Amino acid sequence: MNPVELIRKKRDGKTLTKEEIEFFVSKFTLGRIPNYQFSAFLMAGFLNGFDKNETAWLTEAMLYSGKVIDLSSIKGSKVDKHSTGGVGDKTSLILAPIAAAAGVNVPMISGRGLGHTGGTLDKLESIPGFKTNVTLKQYKSIIKKCGAVLAGQTKEVAPADKLIYALRDVTATVESIPLITGSIMSKKLAEGIDGLVLDVKTGSGAFMKKLTDAQSLAKSLTQTAKSFNKKVISYITDMNQPLGNNIGNWLEVLECLDVMKGKQVNDLVELSLQLSGAMIFLGGKAKSVQEGIDLSKKMIESGKAFDKFIEIAKLQGADITYLKQPEKYPQSKIHEKVYTEKTGFISTINSFEIGMASLELGAGRMTIEDKIDPKAGIILHKKIGDQLKKGDLIAELFTNKKESIEAVKNKIVKALSFSNSKIEAPQLIKSTIT
Amino acid sequence: MNPVELIRKKRDGKTLTKEEIEFFVSKFTLGRIPNYQFSAFLMAGFLNGFDKNETAWLTEAMLYSGKVIDLSSIKGSKVDKHSTGGVGDKTSLILAPIAAAAGVNVPMISGRGLGHTGGTLDKLESIPGFKTNVTLKQYKSIIKKCGAVLAGQTKEVAPADKLIYALRDVTATVESIPLITGSIMSKKLAEGIDGLVLDVKTGSGAFMKKLTDAQSLAKSLTQTAKSFNKKVISYITDMNQPLGNNIGNWLEVLECLDVMKGKQVNDLVELSLQLSGAMIFLGGKAKSVQEGIDLSKKMIESGKAFDKFIEIAKLQGADITYLKQPEKYPQSKIHEKVYTEKTGFISTINSFEIGMASLELGAGRMTIEDKIDPKAGIILHKKIGDQLKKGDLIAELFTNKKESIEAVKNKIVKALSFSNSKIEAPQLIKSTIT
Numbered sequence: 105m106n107p108v109e110l111i112r113k114k115r116d117g118k119t120l121t122k123e124e125i126e127f128f129v130s131k132f133t134l135g136r137i138p139n140y141q142f143s144a145f146l147m148a149g150f151l152n153g154f155d156k157n158e159t160a161w162l163t164e165a166m167l168y169s170g171k172v173i174d175l176s177s178i179k180g181s182k183v184d185k186h187s188t189g190g191v192g193d194k195t196s197l198i199l200a201p202i203a204a205a206a207g208v209n210v211p212m213i214s215g216r217g218l219g220h221t222g223g224t225l226d227k228l229e230s231i232p233g234f235k236t237n238v239t240l241k242q243y244k245s246i247i248k249k250c251g252a253v254l255a256g257q258t259k260e261v262a263p264a265d266k267l268i269y270a271l272r273d274v275t276a277t278v279e280s281i282p283l284i285t286g287s288i289m290s291k292k293l294a295e296g297i298d299g300l301v302l303d304v305k306t307g308s309g310a311f312m313k314k315l316t317d318a319q320s321l322a323k324s325l326t327q328t329a330k331s332f333n334k335k336v337i338s339y340i341t342d343m344n345q346p347l348g349n350n351i352g353n354w355l356e357v358l359e360c361l362d363v364m365k366g367k368q369v370n371d372l373v374e375l376s377l378q379l380s381g382a383m384i385f386l387g388g389k390a391k392s393v394q395e396g397i398d399l400s401k402k403m404i405e406s407g408k409a410f411d412k413f414i415e416i417a418k419l420q421g422a423d424i425t426y427l428k429q430p431e432k433y434p435q436s437k438i439h440e441k442v443y444t445e446k447t448g449f450i451s452t453i454n455s456f457e458i459g460m461a462s463l464e465l466g467a468g469r470m471t472i473e474d475k476i477d478p479k480a481g482i483i484l485h486k487k488i489g490d491q492l493k494k495g496d497l498i499a500e501l502f503t504n505k506k507e508s509i510e511a512v513k514n515k516i517v518k519a520l521s522f523s524n525s526k527i528e529a530p531q532l533i534k535s536t537i538t
Numbered sequence: 539m540n541p542v543e544l545i546r547k548k549r550d551g552k553t554l555t556k557e558e559i560e561f562f563v564s565k566f567t568l569g570r571i572p573n574y575q576f577s578a579f580l581m582a583g584f585l586n587g588f589d590k591n592e593t594a595w596l597t598e599a600m601l602y603s604g605k606v607i608d609l610s611s612i613k614g615s616k617v618d619k620h621s622t623g624g625v626g627d628k629t630s631l632i633l634a635p636i637a638a639a640a641g642v643n644v645p646m647i648s649g650r651g652l653g654h655t656g657g658t659l660d661k662l663e664s665i666p667g668f669k670t671n672v673t674l675k676q677y678k679s680i681i682k683k684c685g686a687v688l689a690g691q692t693k694e695v696a697p698a699d700k701l702i703y704a705l706r707d708v709t710a711t712v713e714s715i716p717l718i719t720g721s722i723m724s725k726k727l728a729e730g731i732d733g734l735v736l737d738v739k740t741g742s743g744a745f746m747k748k749l750t751d752a753q754s755l756a757k758s759l760t761q762t763a764k765s766f767n768k769k770v771i772s773y774i775t776d777m778n779q780p781l782g783n784n785i786g787n788w789l790e791v792l793e794c795l796d797v798m799k800g801k802q803v804n805d806l807v808e809l810s811l812q813l814s815g816a817m818i819f820l821g822g823k824a825k826s827v828q829e830g831i832d833l834s835k836k837m838i839e840s841g842k843a844f845d846k847f848i849e850i851a852k853l854q855g856a857d858i859t860y861l862k863q864p865e866k867y868p869q870s871k872i873h874e875k876v877y878t879e880k881t882g883f884i885s886t887i888n889s890f891e892i893g894m895a896s897l898e899l900g901a902g903r904m905t906i907e908d909k910i911d912p913k914a915g916i917i918l919h920k921k922i923g924d925q926l927k928k929g930d931l932i933a934e935l936f937t938n939k940k941e942s943i944e945a946v947k948n949k950i951v952k953a954l955s956f957s958n959s960k961i962e963a964p965q966l967i968k969s970t971i972t
Contacts, residue, residue: 112710115584139574144709147581150549275578276546 208387220459230478309455352481642821654893743889782806786915
């Protein structure tokens, strides 16, 4: 096979064969197809698309560029969740212990913060001692012991994805549904799962701003999961406002601890229960998603979810003192409050800007070398539909970066728009694809 | 400006500004934009197109990546011809001396053989001593002395084109009309011309097999020439059969000498006169193309065209003995004849295959390192519409490569198809665009 011929084929809108896609991805991963040919191929694919089969073959080629973890020695179903990412999206920390407590194995490989969104690994690592960088042996042994593991991607998993993603990032070929599908699914399928719950976010704080794009992605991810014989349920969920109230790594851990201790944190609880309910259903521990939700509630009420989180954290090296007595955690130097100067009902929240504001306080990375301040972030006290009058508290800021306070305050004030008439909160779960 | 933003803009089908195109081309030429970004840009442009203005800006950016030759010190008009290439296309060697003899300066920069087509430089270099690799100073001084120069591209001319072409070749982005336009016109405009005659070929031996593609290219080239205030006439001409009878470097020189000595070689004479007529008209030495054609005929009849060719060749270092007494030229070791086994009228000739056959005999390069055999090639005695009976001579082959004879004979026989009913020869000049 000749790379130029394959580029030409995709350029001319033709469908590639499984062998052709396998050739292109594997040779690129081995460094035998140069970047400039692969980037021309990516752009041709971006513009002409890949069909359902090509997307599955792309995923397969990326998946088998590395190791597929074998969890057959572990009894019971293995189910994970993947979210396309948003602001304040911390459900992983809640649903993994819930599902594990309900008897479903959760082998979860997560990522770091990307752009305006936080990352599960960064959140976990705000817990002193928590190690996300585990070996394959540790990965298996932790699941065996407690039914869940919350780990980072090892270099053995889908190396093609790392190379392809780096190239997409600098060649304007990121926002392609088949390429996003390959990237997500190659990593998830490598985990050794039987089932997968997908949370595809849409709105101002999501990567897919438009509902139709989120629907297309959810459909593509679902089809691809099925083509690998995985059980799958996908939800399209709202990201027009941050999920829950806390944004920033340790602040989000705190909010998750509250939820696991039974605190009713509006949309965060609703979404976490929906997702864990679906995981428990896919894992065969409930007869329906609703039954899974009911079981999830019991896991919280009984304290089993909280205890499971402590157990996982301990096995992954965390100093659980801080989880049991969060007040011992170090404090930010600066704790600032933001008040509204406007009166009315909050009609929209630019969640991208809220995410960026949190990043500027130190909760995320501006450059790859930046060190995250685990304490930094925002507690956003108000959500869409809330009624405010001038002088009401909107948010609290936590940071060590004095110089960023004024700009961040401004950003948050500007991110909110108001209406004089009553506004309904957006529907959290917009649709389900199975 | 950010390369990723510019790639994204073209990817999304938007129109780039002059400054953006200039930035992208100039930074790439300086090595400050990597190949993988430029190739993604090329593919986005290939698929989404460049409009008339963008094509002109692309051409301009490529043109000013190098030196634009200043011929203002030379009196009179400077007019060149460019052909998109075909099999047996040797008109340059005829029309340059005709136009120069008629008083028009012809500053001609040509290329080498590409794929199945021959190149003017390779043909000229089959004349012992003929130097096409001249300095800028020599380029000017030769035109000053005899009114024409037949040179190769110097490294000062449009370096962006060389880099971009090399990348297009390996990323399946060659067949794009705006990119072809930029490549051709940046080199032609650098010659220091006032006017340009374009010969856009279509048919089995051309790069543009389809008439509609040739029309689009002719239109794009014509528009771009005009946007640089150049006088221009474009012809779309037939390449469904080799032009003239001879294919191969020295064989083509021989045929040109015959034409300049007044021999009526069917389509080759007709096309050469049309093109030189247009050049003489654009150069202001005739009131119409027809008057230019009449003047061209006089240049042949009077022997002035032949003498001019000898003069140019002498100034470019050629041993003119071989031009005056071609029988002194070395002979190929093998001289083989090909006869038809079929009877009927020739209905089509696969000229691509004829071009490849000539190449296999040694007339062209299979790889960049190959050395051309100047004597090798084909005399094709029959053309479309000719009536043959079994056993008639179709072609003569000249080569030193004994091992290729059988395959080439086969190729030639297969390249011809026959009809029982009378067939018209294809129309040579299909349309004119001004």
